[in-house]
Amino acid sequence: DIQMTQSPSSLSASVGDRVTIACRASRDIRTHLNWYQQKSGKAPELLVYAASSLQGGVPSRFSGSGSGTDFFLTISDLQPEDFAIYYCQQSDITPRTFGPGTRVDIK
Amino acid sequence: QAQLVQSGPEMKKPGASVKVSCKASGYTFSSYSMSWVRQAPGQGLEWVGWISGYNGDTNYAYKYSGRVTMTTDTSTSTTTVYLYLRSLTSDDTAIYYCARVTSWVYDLGNYEDLWGQGTLVTVSS
Secondary structure, three states: OOOOOEEEEEEOOOOOOOOOEEEEEOOOOOEEEEEEOOOOOOHHHHHHHHOOOOOOOOOEEEEEEEEEEEEEEOOOOOOOOHHOEEEEEEEEOOOEEEEEOOOOOOE | OOOOEOOOOOOOOOOOOEEEEEEEEOOOOHHHHEEEEEEOOOOOOOOEEEOOOOOOEEEEEEHHHOOOEEEOOOOOOEEEEEEOOOOOHHHHHHHEEEEEEOOOOOOOOOOOEEEOEEEEEEEEE
16 A cells, blocks of 8 residues: 655644645655645545646645655645645555645644 | 535444445536545544446455445436445444545546535444
């Protein structure tokens, strides 16, 4: 199985900040990497697919980058509704695997 | 619009089985697969497996092989996908999500772009 790791596991930030979350795969997954946002008590929602393609309806302050084994999700100008847990997921092979998540809290 | 509506919470005893449903509507079912993803209390996301909406082929995560079955029912005007999990233990206590999966494209991979609201399955004696 491909192991996914994320850093940091949590971070505190203020409204207006720029934050970056890192995700690493245990082997080359090309650009087969997706990012999801999960708010408390809700189902996950797709933010970014194929490492850098923004899902329709997702604000442009979200962006994804990377390829191979190292990927990043950046949120510029953090908004109150962005405080949530963010998960990366590889779609290169089954079983599909998720990172452990990064919690973004209000400072 | 496209939506996935799941069945209600379940309470089961250890050793029992559970069947969770996911009613899909508003899109062409055969153009997508359906994943099941679970989340234990306070934990992350774990992929259980998926079923093709095109031909019913399944792919289960190895740790669930032999205990899980995914099926589809297209006999009514809406299509329902089922997750059947047997020999339950307390470790199976989790929210189970169904999620629509796009077709795989070489440069893009695929992704879960639409999620159900989740079904809490509690296993306790």
